[in-house]
Amino acid sequence: MSDDLMETEASTDKKDVTELLLHDILTGTLPAGTWLKQIDLERRYDCTRPEVRRALDRLSQKRLVQHNPNRGYQVYELDDQRTQEISDIRVILETGIADRIVANVTPESVRALRDLARAFDEMSFRGSIMEHYDANLAFHRALLMLAGNTELVNIIAEIRQRTASAPVSQWRTRARIEQSAREHHLMVDALEARDLAELKRLIEIHIRQAPIRA
Amino acid sequence: MSDDLMETEASTDKKDVTELLLHDILTGTLPAGTWLKQIDLERRYDCTRPEVRRALDRLSQKRLVQHNPNRGYQVYELDDQRTQEISDIRVILETGIADRIVANVTPESVRALRDLARAFDEMSFRGSIMEHYDANLAFHRALLMLAGNTELVNIIAEIRQRTASAPVSQWRTRARIEQSAREHHLMVDALEARDLAELKRLIEIHIRQAPIRA
DNA sequence: ATTCCGTAAATTGGCGCCAATAATGGATAC
DNA sequence: GTATCCATTATTGGCGCCAATTTACGGAAT
CATH class of the missing domain: 1.20.120.530 (GntR ligand-binding domain-like)
Structure with missing residues (x-):
């Protein structure tokens, strides 16, 4: 019981950033082509820089975001x-x-x-x-x-x-x-x-x- | 020509760590169940700590290595x-x-x-x-x-x-x-x-x- | 007026340090 | 002699700083 409560509280505050970003892409909150600036994401999900970077790297591996070296990440738009x-x-x-x-x-x-x-x-x-x-x-x-x-x-x-x-x-x-x-x-x-x-x-x-x- | 040479030289020295680790797993150089300690990999591939961590994270996403939180990574053995x-x-x-x-x-x-x-x-x-x-x-x-x-x-x-x-x-x-x-x-x-x-x-x-x- | 160049701001990405956590070995008590 | 507990060590993992690269802006020249 208390465990569940703890988990719920914890998850609302500190859910995995990758999941959050993924959901925002899937629901269309972040439309295809959007530039995903690290500072923006940092603020949006109230998390640290490395967490953002890890999420972006993971999603680019899954081909959900496109990585342009030294330029940034953007939501993948597929033809x-x-x-x-x-x-x-x-x-x-x-x-x-x-x-x-x-x-x-x-x-x-x-x-x-x-x-x-x-x-x-x-x-x-x-x-x-x-x-x-x-x-x-x-x-x-x-x-x-x-x-x-x-x-x-x-x-x-x-x-x-x-x-x-x-x-x-x-x-x-x-x-x-x-x-x-x-x-x-x-x-x-x-x-x-x-x-x-x-x-x-x-x-x-x-x-x-x-x-x-x- | 010089481009090719450059690339070859560069790739022998500094090829992507994820690729190297992947190959070592696929060829069986690192058998299933092996513990992948970050320091060992750092030395083995002559790279930095964050590079190792990124490679491990990527391969764990691909389910090639298993991640045990606060304990380490090991080569996945599949049933x-x-x-x-x-x-x-x-x-x-x-x-x-x-x-x-x-x-x-x-x-x-x-x-x-x-x-x-x-x-x-x-x-x-x-x-x-x-x-x-x-x-x-x-x-x-x-x-x-x-x-x-x-x-x-x-x-x-x-x-x-x-x-x-x-x-x-x-x-x-x-x-x-x-x-x-x-x-x-x-x-x-x-x-x-x-x-x-x-x-x-x-x-x-x-x-x-x-x-x-x- | 337009284009090109140089400088400044912003953004990405690499790297190392330090805290948190688990494994290990030793010492003590039973 | 064995089991348990504590201290030490080793390993993981989070976090922030700084350099490198790119973009944006403004000024000058054509």
Whole structure:
């Protein structure tokens, strides 16, 4: 109890800078192309210079920010070419394990996924952008987890992050969000019916329609 | 000319520490489980403390070394579970783009791949372990490049690295190396004949037989 | 008026020091 | 003789300063 409280207090004050910066990039608070001056970040996240530098180095390794030696860092802006390429990779990976997902499905997991899909629906109306983003992440993570390959889940999460600059811009459209929400439920339906072909079809549509997130 | 000379001289003296450490891990010079004390690395690579720290941080992000807070870093040793998972991922990805590779194949690319496969053969006899490793990398990179998705090539290279601790140990067997060399040529054959099914089959065998590298 | 150059301000990036923490060895008590 | 506790040592990790490079600004010359 006191431990939880301590952690919460500590995390609100001193959460990992890399995480904070990452979130601000993913949510679009720091748009693509923005110059990330070290002093600004230092003040923004109330942290020291080395912490900023470590965060920038990490995110540049993950190709989320671009490093121009002796000039600075800026939020990576990806061209259509690369966006397309990453979508292709996600389609290959996520349809490639669809059979394993279908093989491992249980009534309980279907129920859990339904709940997560509903949580996403709920967030569409009430939640903040970040909560919405997280709800989507939770659904997809749970879905992929059924494949029984945790390494894969991590890799897909990384790939997804890699492409997620300027992510929410394409998200804001209510129509598209509702479309995504519907597709989530359709995917659960297909999973429940153990319809592999349909699940693959839905996954591909889901990834491609919203080129970046899905 | 003088530029090349300069670069060569500079690189021998002051190559990026992360690269050096990475290579020593991949070649097995630093076996799995080894404690990576900062002072040792400082001396080993003749560099400063912050450089060592940056390299360790980067490689721990890539899950190549494990970070134990306030205790140190050690070369990651991966369990069979994870090895299996990563092989599965590689199979899905590399067989998943086989069709694109076949679609984009040209006589020139076949010739180039043959040369690279022969270079690998050559290295089996004469080259050092590292040269051998590089020759293998070059072949697979060229093969994957045919898919026309550079992002994918990078991701596969990353995944391959992720699992490559204790890599060459399973490599040393001459039988296995020769097997790999033969498979390279078989893959080029299948590619030349545009036999998609055969290529997929070979890729899967090639990845699975040597669980880690291939 | 425009362009070029030199100087000043700002920003990045390397480096070393010192505190905090864990491992080690020895001494003491049981 | 063995186990436990304390002191010493070694290692990690945070932090700030200073040099190197770049950019911005202003003045002078064409």
